[in-house]
Amino acid sequence: MDLGNLGIFKLMSRKMDWLTQRQQVLSQNIANADTPEYKSRDLKSFSFRDALSDNRRLTPVSTNASHLAGTRGPGGMAKEEKVRDPYETAPDGNNVILEDQMMRMSQNSMDYQTITNLYKKQVAMIKSAIRTGG
C-alpha cells in the first residue's frame, strides 16, 4: 500500500514540502541580512484549497523530441513573493529585519513539528486498525 495515495498523507507531505521551502527562503534572508539592496522574501501562504485542487492542474506534455522539459513539475516550488510593507529599510536598501526573520523561522519550525507529529499519529492509528484484525 502506498501511503502517498491516501489524501491526508498526501496533504501532509505537501505541507512539509512547503515548510521546507519556506525554511530555505528564510535562511536566504538571514544570510543576506547585510547585503545592500537585498529585499526580504517569503512564500505565498499555504492554502489547503490549492493543495486539494492540485490534482486538477494541467501539465504540458512533450510531443516532440525537441520540446524542452519543464524544470518544475506539478508539485514544484511554491510561489515566492517580496515582503510588502516592510517594517523598516536600512539606508543601503536592505529591508531584512533579523528579529522578524527569527520569529518566522521559529513559527515555521513549530509548524513542521506539528505536521511530523500528526504524521506519526496517523501511522499509529493505521497500525492499531491493522492490529484489531487479528
Next chain:
Amino acid sequence: MDLYQSMAVSASGLKAQGTRLKVISENLANANTTAETPGDLPYRRKTVIFKNELDRAMDVDKVRVAKVDVDKGDFQRRYDPSHPSADADGYVLLPNVNSVVEAMDMREAQRSYEANLSAIDTARQMLTRTIDILRT
C-alpha cells in the same frame, strides 16, 4: 533535499560574516600604524562589500564578499614633532580607523553570525524530525 540547501545558504552567510570579522580585526590591529618616513601614508581602513549571488547548481541565493575596499576618508593627524614620520609642521598622520565604529561593526557581524548559526540549527532540527518519522 531542500533542508541541505538552506544549510548551505546559512553556511555562506557564516563565511561572509567571518571575512567581515577578519577585516575588522585587521583595522583594529592597525589602528595605530603610522608611516615609516614623513612622505608615506599610514594604513587605510578597509571595508567589506557583500553581494548576493545565485548558486545555479542549488538554485538558492547565497551571499559572498564582493570585494574588500578601502575607506578613502581623511587621515587623523596628531601633533608629535619627535616622531620619525612627522612632517615639517610636526604632525604625524594616523590611520582613518575609528575604534568605536569598528567595535559597532564587530557587534553587528557577531549578531548576523549568530542568526545564521541558529538558522542552521533550525534546519537541522527539522531534518531530525523528518528522520524521526521512521521511528514510529
